[in-house]
Amino acid sequence: MTDHLTIVEHPLVQHKLTLMRQAGTPTAGFRQLLREISQLLAYEVTRELKMTTRRIDTPMAAMDAPVLAGKKLALISILRAGNGLLDGVLELIPSARVGFVGLYRDEATLKPVQYYFKVPEGLEDRLVITLDPMLATGNSSAAAVDLLKRAGAGNIRFLCLLAAPEGVARMKEAHPDVPIVTAAVDERLNEKGYIVPGLGDAGDRMFGTR
Ligand code: URA
Numbered sequence: 076m077t078d079h080l081t082i083v084e085h086p087l088v089q090h091k092l093t094l095m096r097q098a099g100t101p102t103a104g105f106r107q108l109l110r111e112i113s114q115l116l117a118y119e120v121t122r123e124l125k126m127t128t129r130r131i132d133t134p135m136a137a138m139d140a141p142v143l144a145g146k147k148l149a150l151i152s153i154l155r156a157g158n159g160l161l162d163g164v165l166e167l168i169p170s171a172r173v174g175f176v177g178l179y180r181d182e183a184t185l186k187p188v189q190y191y192f193k194v195p196e197g198l199e200d201r202l203v204i205t206l207d208p209m210l211a212t213g214n215s216s217a218a219a220v221d222l223l224k225r226a227g228a229g230n231i232r233f234l235c236l237l238a239a240p241e242g243v244a245r246m247k248e249a250h251p252d253v254p255i256v257t258a259a260v261d262e263r264l265n266e267k268g269y270i271v272p273g274l275g276d277a278g279d280r281m282f283g284t285r
Pocket residue numbers: 156209211268269270271273274275276277278
């Protein structure tokens with residue numbers, strides 16, 4: 076994957092995103108849509124996975140059939156909203172290894188601080204897909220990718236549902252080697268760091284905490 080930003084314009088993705096944006100969509104519907112859309116986005120983010128062949132027997136003949144090459148990939152959920160993307164992607168790639176990164180914002184310094192970090196071994200040999208539905212300021216996303224690189228990851232992709240131009244720019248500056256795959260890039264951030272028009276707080280909408 077060479078482009079820094081891929082917007083998945085598939086009609087199913089765009090339709091589902093519109094349903095998710097609507098303020099009246101209930102929690103259960105929002106979660107179900109996120110699961111469905113995450114699989115369509117995962118299809119795109121894994122498009123260029125390396126392949127090899129395996130000798131197999133069909134009922135008719137032997138053949139060299141394509142299979143994924145290399146170590147199992149790693150899915151890293153940025154807590155807590157990343158978990159909303161994780162379930163759907165794991166359904167599609169059930170053998171993936173899974174890690175979690177928890178960050179909060181220090182109100183004095185406004186910098187992201189790590190409170191949880193548990194990732195699979197051997198990150199240096201895996202494709203690492205970082206999951207966070209909302210790429211807003213990009214500060215916590217950039218910090219999470221910093222932590223993953225420090226843990227050895229060298230081949231990282233960032234999968235999100237919605238991005239703000241500010242977040243895309245921040246990631247491009249901090250991690251130009253990390254391609255972003257998203258369903259849309261919205262207009263802007265508001266003064267509280269929410270994406271506009273966006274869909275509100277993704278965590279609250281998927282978990283019903285509001
Ligand atoms: N996080 C969210 O959940 N929503 C936004 O709009 C921005 C960050």
